[in-house]
Amino acid sequence: MDYFIELFFGGLTRGSIYALIALGYTMVYGIIGLINFAHGEIYMIGAFTSFIVATVLSIYGFPLLAIVVIAGLAAAVWSSAYGYTIEKLAYRPLRKAPRLAPLISAIGMSIFLQNYVLLAQTSDFLPFPALIPDFEFMEPVAHIVGSSDLAILVLTTLVMIGLTFLIKFTKIGKAMRATAQDKTMAVLVGINVDRVISATFVIGSALAAIGGMLIASHIGQINFYIGFIAGIKAFTAAVLGGIGSIPGAVLGSLVLGLTESFATGYISSDYEDVFAFSLLVLILIFKPSGLLGKAETKKV
């Protein structure tokens, strides 16, 4: 039973980190219909930025709390800046281009960013400092649920609540929803669509950066390649939940995280990614619009 609970919480943790990345995919897709391949790289850059900042601060002897806060903020700020810049450089000029062009541009951007970090930093795995201390009150259950699991769960829940609030009640959130539904109409009622798209990239990137920092500190190491597989998994989660749907992205991520956790725990850890992709293929075949996605009605 302990093993089951351990796997369950492991799955939740994993799922909630996927969710932080998946949200970026789903939001961008919802608004401009683009699979933002470079999103995984944004997450990787977030992890690297927090790694660099945290290590520098710890070398200069800052207290742990300050390190966590500053590294988190730095990751969010720089990742957002990257997201914003990428959209402006690589996607905005292609709004009216043939459908595949932005996708190729995104793949190119992804390759570029990977190699940029590889060249500017290193190809080795880097040890990531443990940013989350072991809480004392977690002692009795520490063999099942780690402190970092708890911290990740709490933090992602807070972020989700914040995001929901932002999208439901703020002006930019409403503009985002309107743009996602009908871009032409949004322009007609005076929404600055370019700015909404930029905002979407900024928010999505910040979420991914937080995810990057959390997972890096959870796993304890990073390298330039972590963005690719995490990006694909998160995109899988977004599709699983119904791409374009924000609650769907969260649900899909949790389902994916749990599936992976149980499958690797009970069956075999060699095929971790195979389980994820098989789940995706199965869901798409039997419910092509994803778990919470709206079924498309063909308008003829």
Add this chain to the structure above:
Amino acid sequence: MSKAILNVKGLTKNFGGIKAIDKVDLDIHPGEIVALIGPNGAGKTTFFNCLTGIYTPSEGDITLRNPESGKETRLNGMKPNKITEQGMARTFQNIRLFPTMSVLENVMIGRHCRTKALIFGAVFRNPATRREEEEIIATSYDILKKVGLHKQVDEEARNLSYGAQRRLEIGRALATEPFLLLLDEPAAGMNPKETETLVTLIREICKEGHSILLIEHDMKLVMSLSDRIFVMDYGKKIAQGTPEEVRSNPAVIKAYLGEDVDA
């Protein structure tokens, strides 16, 4: 009168809780031009989509009868392409041509379901395939002549004028050799002169032995063309008959003009 080529009985289509079409009966006989009219949102296009297999009907029967072989086929749940193979083709309310393909190619696509060549034929161009390809081109060219577009064969479809695009859609549908042709608002957005050409074209097509079912809002066109008219409102059939009968039917007038008008 000869047997109906299309027989629709109790056709119903639900979207969630809404009945977009409610127990509609309809029949078409060989050589007829039948119009389906009704106010916006009456369910006419949904009716077409059910007939052509784009939607699956919730209830009811759709039977198509080939006037030559006499073969009867139940269309419910068939794939759209199978239905077209049975001899019923359609056009779309909001034109759906293949925009970057040439005018001729658009019609040639219509020949697809009457021809056979696959990979082998494509690669080796054996005599049978070459003959078939020539036949496709020749037939398509003849059809384009009929719809008056033979001077623009190499033009991309998207560069055609609105009226020409609608005629091209009709031509493309004709290329599938239908005995029943469904036209969804063929005159929408046309100027009077274009409409006139269209009326002549539809008459010609009918004379050549194709029966026609059309949805249209242009009442002048409907009244002058149709042998019989079916009227739908809120998903239900509210009247049917000859143009004269329909014109004087109080239910029809009420549907079009509202409650308070004295008929």
Add this chain to the structure above:
Amino acid sequence: MFPVKELKRSFLISIWFAFLTFPIMVIKVDPIERTVLWRWDNMFFIAFGSFVISILAKVYLLRKERRAGRKKAKKDIAEPFVQRILREPRFLYPLSLAVLVLALVFPMFFSTYQTNIMTTALMYVVLGLGLNIVVGVAGLLDLGYVAFYAVGAYSYALLNLHFGLGFWAVLPIGGLFAAFLGVLLGFPVLRLRGDYLAIVTLGFGEIIRLILENWNDFSQGPSGIANIPRPGFFGMDMSFASGITYIYYIVVALVIITIFVVNRLQNSRLGRAWLALREDEIACQAMGIDKTKTKLIAFSLGAFWAGFVGVIFAAKTTFVNPASFTFLESAIILSIVVLGGMGSIVGVIFGALILILMPEYLRALSEYRMLAFGGILVVMMVFKPDGIISNVRRSYRFKKHHSKEVIEP
């Protein structure tokens, strides 16, 4: 000539990039030794570089605008040079012949090393042409194309290992295996709409690679299979160099066959149906085209070619392991198709030669080549999203006044 406002803008851009790249470019930490290296010179390079590039880009855009304005005034848009050559048989045929002769004498004038690289590039031409059927013509976005390539390569490696089958025997088998797998995968997933199809094929590609990596009993895992024999020539023993040349000619032959077949396919009933399917699926179905069947043919044909090239790949490198079949490989092949110009055979050939040869000859900048590859993809898409060469529209010749009766079905 260059407005001050633009200079100011470029200056701001350079400051932005200096900020943007600050943590990654400037700071380098050593977490073990606990030292920090501040590389301020990098910041200067970035700022200066982005300043210059932004000015150049602006100049380019201004000139393009001016040219577009002039074109509108002149009204007749001159057909691009390349297009004109492709359309005119009297240019096209001699040109093709020249290219063919060049290809045939290539190994005589260049080293074994160069020939080997050229072989690789030509293999990608074939892969690109195969994927072009799927993506460029039929419009099915396949991000897992490399899986079929892997199937071909492992077919040869395994069938040779266990049953001692030779290259020529496996060549068709590898292709058929891949095509069969294409049908198997295509059947359930081809009804998904575009982007979902993309991600499912991507997932599928990864599944295949992961299976090859982890199922040791079957595929010998990450260490791969070595000592795969090169193709034989009537049982003759060949030196290493002549073996390379031999494979080169096999690939040249394959390229010619592929061009021929793909060209014929595109200009056939099937090819038209693919194009139509790319443009409007619903209209296609209403015209009596069996959507699933037509897509499936395109998908498995593409897979067939990948399987074919996979067998050659295994024979050429005499070694296969899962690392050769990553997503990056799929991305490169897809980039060849899109970069060259979707649906255009000549475009794909150019795309493959540029994308494969460029990194090889950029070895001087060895570690920067993947960076450049990614960057060039983005720049190409931004400035020329239709690819290098767009497809030439076909016009049909037919006898006028031809009035045959419609053939009854």
